[in-house]
Amino acid sequence: MQEFIVEADGGSRGNPGPAGYGAVVIDAATGRTLAEAAEYLGTTTNNVAEYRGLLAGLRAAHALDPTARVHVRMDSKLVVEQMSGRWKIKHPDMKPLAMEAGRVFPPGRVTYEWIPREQNKRADRLANEAMDAGARGEQWTPSTVAQPAVPEPSGPAGDATAGAARVRAALAERSAASPGEGARGSGDARADAAPAERSAASPAEGARGSGDVKAGADARAALAERSAASPAEGARGSGDVKADADARAAPAERSAASPVEGARGSGSAKADADVRAARAVATPTVGWGAPDLGTPATFVLLRHGETPLTPQKRFSGSGGTDPSLSDAGREQAERVAAALARRGTIQEIVASPLARTRETAGVVAARLGLDVSIDDGLRETDFGAWEGLTFAEVHERYPDDLSAWLASPDAEPTGGGESFAATATRIAATRDKLVAAYAGRTVLLVTHVTPIKTFVRLALGAPPESLFRMELSAASLSVVAYYADGNASVRLLNDTSHLR
Template sequence: MPGLPPGAVHHGLQRGPRGRARHRGPLRELPPHPGAHVRLRPVRGVGVREFIVEADGGSRGNPGPAGYGCVVLDAATGETLVETYEYLGVVTNNVAEYRGLLAGLRAAHDLDPSARVHVRMDSKLVVEQMSGRWKIKHPDMKPLALAAGRVFPPGRVTYEWIPREQNKHADRLANEAMDSEGSASSVRQPSPAAEADAGAAAKAETDVPAAKAEADVRAAKAVAAPGWAPADMGAPATFVLLRHGETPLTPQKRFSGSGGTDPSLSEVGREQADRAATALARRGTIQHILTSPLTRTRQTAAAVADRLGLEVTVEDGLIETDFGAWEGLTFGEVRERYPDDLTAWLSDPEAQPTGGGESFAATATRIAATRDRLVAAYAGRTVLLVTHVTPIKTFVRLALGAPPESLFRMELSAASMSVVAYYADGNASVRLLNDTSHLRP
């Protein structure tokens, strides 16, 4: 019979006088044939796979330095399949709890999108809100709850409150995240059984360093996302990324990070800031302004704020990378003085500039934490972030799911604008890159 492997047994039929099929004899159940279906493995059971997610979040100060931890367990065996933790920067305890829940659900979904999940947390607030018994009123938690509710279809996830002493695994991971203060953003540790179920792609992922793995996981999700969101997703958090205007170092193409002289805007830079302010006022969409703490960004932000009548908030997470001993030098001067360090820096995102500067991997961890915190704080709002070359490129890189080397393949002019939108389900859309049309006479 076409389509069956050699040796497969099947019922034969013969035709009656009018062409109707009839059985040659009484039906009987055939034993499994050893040669049939040679590519199929034995079926262990027909039930849906079940996971337990235990999650916890904490904030030392509320708001204060915060982090979450979560673990995915096999409900049948109790085996630990995935562990995840992440430092979040300064957020509230409840936001950290929700971030832990969201990370745990996404980790379970990565293992098996068709599974059923039972969530256990010691946060009464999160359990009651996600169970639908309490209303969600706080604007910081609404988008996180919405995103958590969309990971699995309705009815697939149940929630249970447990005492803190029964949530020690996730609590330990959350404390590790807070202790790290951003030096390690995420750890995922699938067991051998989980790797076998997840396939070769998940197995390869376990060899990636923690900070890089987290960036790659976020990137992969962004790549898989469409360029738009469903109508019921709600308005995204939209970040208008404005690079500061020129300083005396900009046209000379000198390294100018957070560890240098902190130059002010030049006359050209001030004019560029004014032109950017005029363009943004004409659009009329900016609702909040945040800036890096460095002088050149604060001056650029002030020019826009004066035109729009808005206040400026200083956000330390938007600061430029620290280029160590390379501050104030040109690329050629660095290559002449520190050739080995420069070669390593160009090829390895973990490499630091000479003298203990900030690596691109560390910058990515910092920007990812800043992004997540701001997306939660400004859900549905349009926010102007006045910052620098490396942070803007990193925002774009993570949104696109591009590798670290893509930082060297983007060009950002002084006072240029880029735009990234972030949706409640965690997806991102790059809408604009290096727009300088507002600078033309």
């Protein structure tokens, strides 16, 4: 059964005042925008506009597939709670709209979720476009054509589109000066981008593992089958596009003169963090240090379980459709929860605000009997207009932007996404805050590929290219301990034993 995400919003400039709504229908599996709707409503209240947006979104989804399941996300707490049946509908203007919305799909096929306003930007934009058009005496027309659903990828892992082969060929030529590329096992589209920027002085690429649990074995088997004529292709497994981004961040941030530069785009707070990490590497390890360091703050870093976008290798950051866990992802969450319960060491749980991390954290919290705190600093990078696309598709549609992004950590993805320099600054600040808040405690941080690899890289004082030399699978565990003297110790990386 097909699954849609409907995001809807309504607004009124005056309440009551000139009002309008916006709604977007998204394919939950691919993250592609399937339909948009917006309308200027004249003078009415904000709540009525919210309901009209919901109704338009549900109707658009029904027109696409009347048998689909629909997950509605809105920043109106009132509408979400009323349509979920938890709050009564008392206003006479809203009752008929709610009843009409409830009849679009059969009961049980629509679920509702409240999201913060900043996560409802597309519907909000459409609502404002409609109100602006109404103020000019015009009818709203789409500013962009809704994008059709993308066919399921076919062919070997990594060949999401026919253009992928052309991308690989071009990148292989650019990487001819890097003989150490060899047979790489990293299961992500980012592996294609990395050699284009990689230093010839770093030949130890080795055979990097797949970034995805389910495809790990397939990726390793594919090593022997991949074309020797395309060394940049290596042996790519099936990974998560969030992991892809980390690899592309690394070459963009590389600085041969200073291996501890990290992701420093311009002098900022994260520079101090990287220097501190480098000093930690230069000093004796914890095992040889003074005996009075006390109990460290220990971060158990859990990457969320799979989503529908994971096996398709699509960009999935904090600016996209915010997909939920797939059935495989929920099973992974159950398994890691059982493993953590057996260890019995977790004292606190902190999660990224995105759905996939909150769902993973919720499964673990239920098993351990703990509450979950949310920290926005743990969110994944925002990939802007690239969200939901494969690397090959981004290369075909935004080649200049992609080249600039690969060349500089300060470059943002098309559409105002988050640069990797900004991501690194955020992670360093979040780390320092959490270390201070949870001194001496063991905390589970449920987050994403980019944050976890950044935590590890900064702890090691490692150069930027270390990001794409780490394998990080869905629902994997890594551990970093932070001591009172500023030292950090990486104790575990990409443990997936609980998934076997």
